[in-house]
């Protein structure tokens with residue numbers, strides 16, 4: 161596992177925030193996932209060694225929390241909120257629009273590797289539903305037209321990259 | 323009667339043009355003068371003011387904040403921790419988000435005052451994983467405050483020191499439950515703990531006495547110290563003091579966040595006048611008043627409530643004041659302040675199917691009734707909306723829900739059964755009619771409210 165020096169620096173800093181090392185598990189997993197995109201078995205081993213835990217103590221955390229992933233995903237992560245307030249405002253239509261734009265299904269990496277689309281539960285922005293998060297960015301009032309606009313943006317960026 | 327004006331205390335600067343979240347702007351607007359005032363007071367005197375204020379927690383349960391603080395074990399000799407619940411995970415709730423993103427120093431000042439009052443040297447902010455920018459904003463704000471001597475050792479030259487760190491969750495609703503949150507902060511699966519013996523005030527984080535308070539609650543504490551407990555108690559209504567932020571979502575013209583004195587606005591005023599009424603051509607049908615776990619209210623129903631003197635009064639649903647006690651007397655709860663509105667375009671079986679999918683996904687799985695029951699309720703409503711509804715499904719749902727509530731480790735058991743119990747009780751006819759409607763089977767997974 162090749163972590164960036166900045167990630168290693170953050171990890172060493174965050175461990176000092178707790179009187180018990182184990183508390184840092186979630187923060188370390190976030191840091192590693194942000195750096196390398198997902199959490200392979202080596203990441204679990206590495207965190208366990210770093211915090212003087214058994215690998216299972218880390219693995220059980222990785223498998224419980226929805227935000228941690230053990231496998232790579234598309235270049236961009238499109239998370240569509242499907243909980244009640246968003247559903248009332250058309251979130252299922254929003255999700256279907258993304259699926260159509262990238263010829264893929266929820267939970268799968270699109271054929272061009274560009275996106276992974278997922279349903280998530282309430283993102284705490286229900287007043288401006290439907291809500292979509294693309295990577296770390298929140299998008300509000302994402303009706304199908306807005307979803308097409310966001311998709312165009314992602315495709316244009318992919319085209320620029322070539 | 324026209325709706326009263328909003329009274330913005332906690333949200334005073336939210337969306338204010340020219341207001342920025344940095345320390346300089348906060349201090350230009352009087353920021354951290356209340357912390358200075360608090361540090362000149364005896365800690366016990368601050369707790370006294372909070373008790374006098376009548377402040378009730380804004381996270382969900384509405385528990386008295388002063389009472390919670392007075393239950394903290396101060397004789398154990400162990401350190402006392404303060405944990406800020408910034409998990410904001412109850413569906414329909416979106417208030418703490420704006421405090422964190424737009425006015426983080428208000429929260430930090432509230433935290434430092436509360437820490438001083440309770441002899442806390444270490445506080446953690448537990449923020450949901452889906453707020454990555456919020457976590458960064460808080461870290462930056464804490465760093466600014468630390469550099470200015472407002473957080474860290476020797477705060478404002480008082481000799482008192484206290485640190486704040488930000489801890490991120492990772493997408494699990496149950497981390498909002500205070501003992502699940504504590505487990506998560508210890509680096510484990512967020513399995514809620516059994517009470518007794520694990521009352522956080524006695525055996526919390528690292529088995530030490532711990533206070534868990536919601537973000538909004540701690541901002542109110544700051545305001546209480548600013549104006550005094552008695553002045554705060556004059557705001558709102560008896561036993562339901564202060565202001566609270568009501569988050570309205572779903573089928574209204576103007577969804578959003580509104581701050582009102584507790585109990586001074588009715589549900590009808592809020593939805594019709596403040597939020598502009600139903601969408602064009604539609605009518606209100608149902609409202610969930612306090613986050614998705616709260617029992618649903620049917621538009622058009624009325625309630626007979628007891629007065630203090632023993633007499634009673636009957637109120638239509640739109641005339642209910644939005645306060646903790648009224649909502650409880652009507653069989654539901656003020657909860658987290660998340661008001662979810664449904665109009666006559668919504669089929670209640672489908673709305674419940676959506677809610678049940680949430681709870682089945684979020685049960686932590688420790689207790690059999692909750693783990694299996696939430697899954698069963700989801701399967702039944704999902705089967706119904708996928709074209710295989712049966713006449714007995716309403717009764718079946720009720721019986722599953724009735725076997726969860728009251729039989730679990732944590733209040734998630736109630737949270738997941740209340741929607742089913744109340745939907746079936748109040749809209750039973752739709753559950754009976756659903757099989758006959760022979761709705762076209764939906765594509766797999768595309769179901770609820772598509």
Ligand SMILES: Cc1cc2nc3c(=O)[nH]c(=O)nc-3n(C[C@H](O)[C@H](O)[C@H](O)COP(=O)(O)O)c2cc1C
Pocket residue numbers: 378379380381382383384385387390407408409410411412495496497498499500501534535536537539540732733734737
């Ligand atoms: C299933 C469940 C989820 C909860 N989620 C939250 C939450 O997201 N945010 C919150 O502040 N309180 C939440 N609570 C309430 C907390 O357990 C706790 O009562 C609260 O943080 C106490 O703070 P307060 O007294 O300031 O309200 C939840 C409770 C349960 C049972």
Ligand code: SF4
Pocket residue numbers: 496513514684685686687688689690692693730731732733734735
């Ligand atoms: S009630 Fe549900 S969420 Fe709470 S501890 Fe039991 S299984 Fe977990």
Ligand code: FES
Pocket residue numbers: 241242243244245246247281282283284285286289291413414415
């Ligand atoms: S229901 Fe989608 S953000 Fe709350």
